[in-house]
Amino acid sequence: MLTDTKTGIAKAPSRFRNPIGKYIVRRDSSCIGCGRCVELCPRKVFTKAGETMLRPRSHLCAGPECADSPEGCVSNCPAGALSVALDPNFLVLGDYRWTPDLILSNWYQAENGRLPGGELESRTGSSGGGFDRIRIAPPPAATGIEPSAVDLSLNLNRRKDGRPDLIIGLPVYGGGMSFGSISSNTMVARARCAAAHNTLTCTGEGGYPESLYPYDRHVITQVATGLFGVSEETIQRVRMVEFKYAQGAKPGLGGHLLGDKVTAAVARMRESVQGSALFSPFPFHSVYSIEDHKKHIDWIKQINPEAIVATKVSTPVDIGMVAVGSYYAGSHVIHLDGSYGGTGAAPEIAKKNIAMPIDYAINKTHRFLAEEGIREKITLIVSGGLRTAHDIFKAIALGADGVVLGTAEMVALECIRCGACESGRGCPRGIATTDPELAEQYGVEWAFQRLFNLYSSLADQLRNLLGGRGIERITDLVGRTDLLFHLDYDNER
Numbered sequence: 269m270l271t272d273t274k275t276g277i278a279k280a281p282s283r284f285r286n287p288i289g290k291y292i293v294r295r296d297s298s299c300i301g302c303g304r305c306v307e308l309c310p311r312k313v314f315t316k317a318g319e320t321m322l323r324p325r326s327h328l329c330a331g332p333e334c335a336d337s338p339e340g341c342v343s344n345c346p347a348g349a350l351s352v353a354l355d356p357n358f359l360v361l362g363d364y365r366w367t368p369d370l371i372l373s374n375w376y377q378a379e380n381g382r383l384p385g386g387e388l389e390s391r392t393g394s395s396g397g398g399f400d401r402i403r404i405a406p407p408p409a410a411t412g413i414e415p416s417a418v419d420l421s422l423n424l425n426r427r428k429d430g431r432p433d434l435i436i437g438l439p440v441y442g443g444g445m446s447f448g449s450i451s452s453n454t455m456v457a458r459a460r461c462a463a464a465h466n467t468l469t470c471t472g473e474g475g476y477p478e479s480l481y482p483y484d485r486h487v488i489t490q491v492a493t494g495l496f497g498v499s500e501e502t503i504q505r506v507r508m509v510e511f512k513y514a515q516g517a518k519p520g521l522g523g524h525l526l527g528d529k530v531t532a533a534v535a536r537m538r539e540s541v542q543g544s545a546l547f548s549p550f551p552f553h554s555v556y557s558i559e560d561h562k563k564h565i566d567w568i569k570q571i572n573p574e575a576i577v578a579t580k581v582s583t584p585v586d587i588g589m590v591a592v593g594s595y596y597a598g599s600h601v602i603h604l605d606g607s608y609g610g611t612g613a614a615p616e617i618a619k620k621n622i623a624m625p626i627d628y629a630i631n632k633t634h635r636f637l638a639e640e641g642i643r644e645k646i647t648l649i650v651s652g653g654l655r656t657a658h659d660i661f662k663a664i665a666l667g668a669d670g671v672v673l674g675t676a677e678m679v680a681l682e683c684i685r686c687g688a689c690e691s692g693r694g695c696p697r698g699i700a701t702t703d704p705e706l707a708e709q710y711g712v713e714w715a716f717q718r719l720f721n722l723y724s725s726l727a728d729q730l731r732n733l734l735g736g737r738g739i740e741r742i743t744d745l746v747g748r749t750d751l752l753f754h755l756d757y758d759n760e761r
Contacts, residue, residue, distance in 0.1 A: 293335075458719060
């Protein structure tokens with residue numbers, strides 16, 4: 269792996285022999301092996317070994333617009349042996365939110381650390397709602413700011429309560445995914461990526477594996493309702509502790525980990541029984557009021573005087589009051605989790621638009637906190653279906669301070685969105701699995717580089733979006749709804 273010493277980006281190609289691409293290049297038996305296509309193709313789709321033409325690397329193809337152009341391979345094949353069409357695998361990939369284009373765009377960024385060519389839609393999906401109906405207004409004609417001068421750092425501690433500042437290099441960190449829901453290799457790769465980009469990743473509610481100890485300063489440990497793997501020792505290791513009260517995929521249901529994912533190692537970490545399904549309750553049975561919530565936060569602050577505390581909640585209609593209550597209970601960060609994201613292990617009936625969509629919840633909460641006079645004293649972090657740099661920009665412009673990514677990281681590791689996450693041997697690509705055989709489909713080094721490349725690409729895009737609009741700091745974007753327009757209401761644009 270050849271690494272760029274300045275950026276840290278290194279090419280991390282697909283681990284599969286025949287990667288899925290948008291187009292398939294077919295060569296029929298009339299090919300005369302002249303190699304003309306090898307000379308013409310700028311993307312190196314075609315290769316030749318001696319006198320033998322090798323199988324086209326279709327996933328690199330830019331499509332018919334390039335192939336049929338006057339300089340293209342199809343137009344210039346003397347035998348007329350070449351044709352280009354949409355790959356049937358591409359047509360059945362993903363869903364309306366994670367479209368085939370978005371999945372392939374994510375894969376390209378994870379492999380190369382930059383956006384793909386124009387043949388892939390890398391900004392929005394086709395859900396017909398949410399961020400897919402919001403657009404970023406074009407930049408003004410005035411000269412912008414050099415992207416390299418844009419500051420993306422974010423201080424998560426705004427309470428000024430004597431606890432240390434926690435400054436991350438990007439307004440993005442990794443969401444809670446537990447040991448049990450994903451493999452150890454995936455967890456370590458996420459933590460290593462967080463350290464490399466000076467941001468954070470979250471353990472989820474499955475305990476704190478020893479493999480994460482080298483990355484303590486970049487790990488959030490989660491205290492969830494099941495208290496699986498929670499100890500004073502793990503709370504003392506980190507700079508941020510997150511209480512998870514609910515998640516957008518299944519508010520009111522608690523966590524789920526089915527029995528075939530509870531291996532011996534997972535059971536040991538969670539102090540449970542191998543093979544027995546684990547269900548965390550809803551809610552904390554010791555918390556039925558803001559006063560009870562404060563008691564929990566005070567407990568964490570007493571155990572770890574250096575840590576800041578986040579509260580993760582879903583997005584009910586009274587989310588503004590929930591956020592205000594959390595602030596007065598002592599939270600430094602309020603983390604809103606909306607309905608579009610969520611775990612693949614959630615029951616199907618529970619993960620279909622139950623919580624308030626995050627795009628509504630962000631601005632509602634931002635304005636409510638401002639009206640209460642405490643907006644500048646608490647950090648608002650959001651998650652629930654954010655996929656791209658454009659989504660991140662939109663979320664912050666609506667009123668968030670930063671965002672959490674989860675599914676986007678899994679897609680970077682070549683997740684195909686098959687939805688079999690809940691089964692121990694259900695993940696065909698070895699990502700959301702605890703099965704020892706499947707979990708060894710890839711190593712930490714490859715997974716780390718893919719995640720590092722994705723985050724590098726997202727950061728570059730954010731700098732370009734901000735710099736082009738004359739914004740010097742990511743914190744200056746918060747609440748800038750004037751930089752957005754909605755396709756349903758701003759038709760004049």
